[in-house]
Amino acid sequence: MTRELHSFRGGLHLPGRKELSTAAPVRPLPLPKRLALPLQQHIGAPAQPIVEVGERVLKGQMVARPEGFVSVPVHAPASGTIVAITEVPVPHPSGLNGLCIVMEPDGQETWIERQPVADYRQLDPSALRNVIREAGIVGLGGAGFPSFIKLNPGARRPVETLILNGAECEPYITCDDMLMRERADEVIAGACIMRHAVQARECVIGVEDNKPEAFAALQEALRRAQCPEAGDIELVQVPTRYPTGGEKQLIHVLTGKEVPTQGLPIDVGVVCHNVATAAAVHRAVEQGEPLIARIVTVTGHGVVTPCNFEVPLGTPIAHLLEHAGGTSGDLKRLVVGGPMMGMTLQAQDAPVIKTVNCILAATEEDMPERGPVRACIRCGACAESCPARLLPQQLYWYARAKDFDKAQDYNLFDCIECGCCAYVCPANLPLVQFFRYAKTEIWAQERERKASDRARERHEQRQARLEAEKAERAARAQQKKAAVDSAGGEDTKKAAIKAAMERAKAKRDSSDSSGSGELSEEQRQKLAEARARLEAKRAGGAKELTEEQKQKIAEAKARAAAKKVQPDGAVEAAPDLSDDQRERLAAARARLEAKRAGAPKALTEEQKEKIAEAKARKAAKAAEPEVAPEAPPELSDTQRERLAAARARLEAKRGAGPKEPTEEQKRKIAEAKARTSSKAKTKLTDDQG
């Protein structure tokens, strides 16, 4: 307890109003009639449903699997039946609907077979992370970033400090407070597992000093704890000041280190997790229970009995309010989260998701009407209160003027949207709203720029390809010309020119004199041929379409070219040309034959490989900014396996099979890379809460 504490600049002393909801212990919430499980309850790619409507599921059964690297699965919080997979209202600032798996619990609470890990120390850290991922655990403090990614021991640098965030600095919210009071052992057990996973040198739990009960409970639990990692876990009381619970602020308070701008805590050797996440990790690892419930504070003067519930995920918020005695008449606003950073809830039937920590039913008493919005008088109160040490009044000025470059110069993206500036602003300016607007605009511009860059790149590549082809053609023509010159001299040259002119004339004539008859004749022929080919293909192999089509097209082109030459009256030049093409055609056919004979399914297989490879690479890319450049080793095991297998197959194929037309696929991979890297970048900034 001798840790030297540091102080961050700015921040606020806010009325806590936590006593509203801490009087009663956490109550289990009865199951509602319906549960709606959004596929996106975390930062990253939404999960993919793996159940069907009508299917019976057990409690704890995975109903949606992660898609991509930055993603986690969703599990059924109760046994029951899937009734729909559809768009329903979800708690999201946009107020838009989200895709959900809707289920009706059967009330029997039949668990799926749980597979607890007997001794997590026996597990390799990456396997441990996989357990945590498969349990669907995300940061429960509010941001909802997949926890397994943040449990990387740090390939770039070792983890010095593991911080457990028990600050819970926002007014009204008490779910972490109650969790620490009632389940301190689980928090400590989770801390041990996390510490093992990241191999942290030290582990610190930070609790604001307005939660003495929680602090005492943790102290007791630490004394009781059996795991070796618990021995020197430091429990620290930090001064109550908003936003101490912000990741960067807590890190600063406890270690004096500053996370570099656009960087991550790991850059200064720190990993920070919420205490509730730790408890969830304990349950996942040592009890085999995935994340299917969480503690939610229902508070504010707008509900009759404010309290904390243990809520099955997917429960409609209205159900919580009902069990808290219902809302009172003068309910003014429903907020999900705290009063400083929470969002206004627009649909009461939206479900509780993994990131919902508090439902605040606010009355006029909780959220008094603001005064009129006035002009900024540049008083600087915002700058004094800003924990990121920004100049909100300048940012406001530039955001309002849509001078986004200037806003970025003034470090707009270091804003954590804590709301301190707007709280103290004497002019009542909605500063945070302006900053969100500016950020969104900049992101949109960035996306547009990326898209146009990509388009330009593609165009340039195409241009280069065309140039190369043209050069090739020219070279061939040159060769031919040289050959002809040496063979026939002037006469043949003249003849060739004459023939060309005749050809041109014939063409002009035929098209002029309503030549559609002749043309269509030819076209009909081609059409018939194409149809026949298509028939044949359909009859043959359904899955070989894409690759085969390319061949067919090549063939058809060659044939068409040959045909085009013939009707014009075969002059000297023509046989030459068609020869060349015939050669190519023959080669193509030979290749095709060889391929068909060798590996009938090879083509589709190969495509699968490519896709697998691309996916793996994409995942690696996505992981990179979050963890370390050596991220690929941190892929899930299955991915690593797939990658290895794909590589092996590819090697084998290259050794055996004919040359591959990889040009297009290379481009696709490059495209996929560009897409993922841009995606990963936009995600970086979301990690506060």
Added chain:
Amino acid sequence: MSIAISSPHLHGPNAVNRVMARVVYALIPAIAALTWLFGWGVLVNIAVAMAVALGCEAAVVRWRGQPVKATLSDGSAVVTAVLLGMALPALAPWWLVAVGAAFAIVIAKHLYGGLGYNPFNPAMIGYVVLLISFPVEMTSWLPPETIRDAGLTLGDTLAYVFTGTLPAGAQLDALTMATPLDVMKTQLGRSFTVGEVYTASPIFGALGGQGWELVNGLILLGGLALIYLRVITWHVPVGMLGALFLISGIFHLFDPDGFASPVFHLFAGGAMLGAFFIATDPVTGATSTKGRLLFGAGVGLLTFIIRTWGGYPDGVAFSVLLMNMAAPTIDYFTQPRAYGHEG
């Protein structure tokens, strides 16, 4: 509940009109002292300035198509009027006050876009315009307590301010004389020593000018109250008074006969009012803490320079306006280091 209201959902008690009200409250003791020393004219000045300022603001705001009541209720025009009224001679004719107030509100404030957009302190613009345009009226300060001795009632004062007529027996010349700063400047210019100036004139007190030291002391108290209430921060006053004290102290040490003492500089003229109530105007000053120190120091330094070598006895108003011009540059170069950024 259909409209999504963005966080934060809480707001503190701070408000522009509360800030302005507190500034005015903090000036009340000083105004009372001024009234006691210089008579009803002080209050008449303030009242006239306020009426003209609010009237002008209402007209301009209506003309600009903005909500009149909401704008007037921010209290900024009242603060401007009070500061201007306090800075003018107690028996200034009403039109002088009116011209100053109108210029401050219409030209210095609303022509630039109103509250928050004006680059220059409106009260100081009003004051300087009058000082340059009407030097005689602006320097007709009464010696403290003379009015009280002369027994001018509120009625007499009003009559004099609005019609220029004095009650029988009283004479204007007998009532006017220069301020301590003025005397000091003139006499030093005539090669008198500081000591001689002090003994030769009855208007000097222990700290600054007789009476003035009381007013400045009360302004200091009011300013400290504002710091305590967090309406202003300490940076500008400390910067300004510190710089003024330091530079005048250096010169005084170097030549005690040729330069007045630093204490005299702090307690004479508009130093205190400038330090706590004028240079601290957030709209026209610097915003960062370092910037505010620099801004204040600049005002203090310029004040001394103008008082000592300039054409006017006091230099606070000019100094503030000059530093107003420098404020954006100061802000640019004194941005605080944001969290997570290299020094």
